[in-house]
Amino acid sequence: xxxxxxxxxxxxxxxxxxxxxxxxxxxxxxxxxxxxxxxxxxxxxxxxxxxxxxxxxxxxxxxxxxxxxxxxxxxxxxxxxxxxxxxxxxxxxxxxxxxxxxxxxxxxxxxxxxxxxxxxxxxxxxxxxxxxxxxxxxxxxxxxxxxxxxxxxxxxxxxxxxxxxxxxxxxxxxxxxxxxxxxxxxxxxxxxxxxxxxxxxxxxxxxxxxxxxxxxxxxxxxxxxxxxxxxxxxxxxxxxxxxxxxxxxxxxxxxxxxxxxxxxxxxxxxxxxxxxxxxxxxxxxxxxxxxxxxxxxxxxxxxxxxxxxxxxxx
Numbered sequence: 001x002x003x004x005x006x007x008x009x010x011x012x013x014x015x016x017x018x019x020x021x022x023x024x025x026x027x028x029x030x031x032x033x034x035x036x037x038x039x040x041x042x043x044x045x046x047x048x049x050x051x052x053x054x055x056x057x058x059x060x061x062x063x064x065x066x067x068x069x070x071x072x073x074x075x076x077x078x079x080x081x082x083x084x085x086x087x088x089x090x091x092x093x094x095x096x097x098x099x100x101x102x103x104x105x106x107x108x109x110x111x112x113x114x115x116x117x118x119x120x121x122x123x124x125x126x127x128x129x130x131x132x133x134x135x136x137x138x139x140x141x142x143x144x145x146x147x148x149x150x151x152x153x154x155x156x157x158x159x160x161x162x163x164x165x166x167x168x169x170x171x172x173x174x175x176x177x178x179x180x181x182x183x184x185x186x187x188x189x190x191x192x193x194x195x196x197x198x199x200x201x202x203x204x205x206x207x208x209x210x211x212x213x214x215x216x217x218x219x220x221x222x223x224x225x226x227x228x229x230x231x232x233x234x235x236x237x238x239x240x241x242x243x244x245x246x247x248x249x250x251x252x253x254x255x256x257x258x259x260x261x262x263x264x265x266x267x268x269x270x271x272x273x274x275x276x277x278x279x280x281x282x283x284x285x286x287x288x289x290x291x292x293x294x295x296x297x298x299x300x301x302x303x304x305x306x307x308x309x310x311x312x313x314x
Contacts, residue, residue: 015064024061032078033086040083092134095258102252103152115142116248117213118240121153122223124233126265132235137258141244144253146177146184146208149236152254156262157232175228177208177236180217184208265313267293280309 015021057065068076117140122132138152176185178201185196187207196203204211223235249255264274268290275291282290282303291313292300 018060020058020061021064024057024064028065036078036080036083036086039080091263092260094261096261097256097259100249100252101152101256101259102249103148103254103256104252111143112244114214114244116140116240116242116244117142117218117238119149120237120239121226122235122237123155125263133260133263134258135234135260135262136256137239139253139255139257140213141253142214143212145213146211148254150175150177150208152256153226153234154259155228155232155234157229174230175208175226178225180219180224184211265291267291267296269293269296276313278311278313280311281305282308 015025119138119140120134121136121138123135125131125133136154138149140149174186174188176183178184181201182204183201184204185207187209206215218238218241220238220241223237226234226236267273267275268285268287269292273293276294277292277297278289279285279292279297280289282288283305284300284303285292289311297310
C-alpha cells in the first residue's frame with residue numbers, strides 16, 4: 001500500500017503530539033545511543049542500558065514499537081559504525097528560549113522587499129581567550145540599525161555589576177562595532193567615543209544609532225569585532241542574507257532565536273571550582289570585576305576600602 005508524503009508527515013505529527021509516544025521514542029533513542037557508545041568504548045565503564053519489557057508497555061506504545069521494528073529499511077536501525085559520526089552534545093546545542101523572543105519596542109519598516117539577516121554572536125571563553133563559542137543568534141531586517149542589534153545581544157559582563165544580565169546597549173559604558181575597516185561608535189558626548197580610539201579602523205561617518213544594515217557592505221561568515229565595557233569583546237557573524245519570505249514573522253524584529261546558557265567562570269584565585277561572586281573595585285585583586293568562589297572570597301577577609309561591590313553571579 002503506497003502512502004503520500006502528507007500521510008507520512010501526518011503520522012509523524014500524530015506521534016510527536018502524543019506525549020506518551022514521543023516520550024517513548026526519545027527514551028528509546030537515548031538508550032540506543034548509550035548502548036552504542038558503551039559497545040565502542042570498552043575501556044569506559046558505563047551502566048548497562050535496560051530496555052523495557054515489551055509486555056509491560058502500554059498497548060499504543062507496543063503497537064508503535066512493533067511498527068518500528070517491522071520497518072524494512074536497513075538504515076533505520078543504528079549500527080555500531082554510526083558511533084564514528086556521533087558526538088556528545090555541546091553547550092552551543094542548548095537554548096534557554098522555548099520560542100522566538102520578539103522586540104516589541106523596535107519600529108520596523110513595512111517594506112516587504114528588504115533583506116532578512118541572520119546573525120550569530122560569538123564570545124571568548126574564559127579558559128582559553130583564543131577560543132570562542134556562540135552565545136546567541138538573532139534575526140533582523142536591513143532597515144534596522146546596528147543599535148537595534150546591540151539592544152538584543154545579552155552579555156554576562158553586564159551581570160558583574162548590580163542589575164543582572166542585560167543587553168549590551170544597556171551597559172552605558174560605550175561600544176564600537178568594526179565592519180569592513182570602519183568603526184561605528186555610540187557617538188556619546190558624555191564620554192570618549194570608542195570609534196576614535198582605534199588605530200586600525202577608520203571612524204564611520206555615522207553612529208550605531210544611525211547606521212542601517214542596508215547602508216553597509218557585509219560579507220557572510222566574516223567575523224566583525226564588537227567591543228564594549230572597556231574590555232569585553234564579541235564577534236558578530238552574518239550567517240545569512242536573503243529577501244524576506246511570506247513565512248517570516250511579520251513583526252517583532254530583531255528576533256532572538258537562541259540564547260546559549262553561559263559557561264561558568266572558574267574562580268580566579270584557585271582556578272578549580274566555579275565562581276559564585278563578582279567583586280568590583282577591590283584593589284587587592286588583579287582585575288575588576290574579579291570572579292571568585294565562596295571559600296576564596298571568605299579567605300580574603302573583609303574589604304579594606306569602602307565602595308567595593310560584591311554581586312552574586314546568576
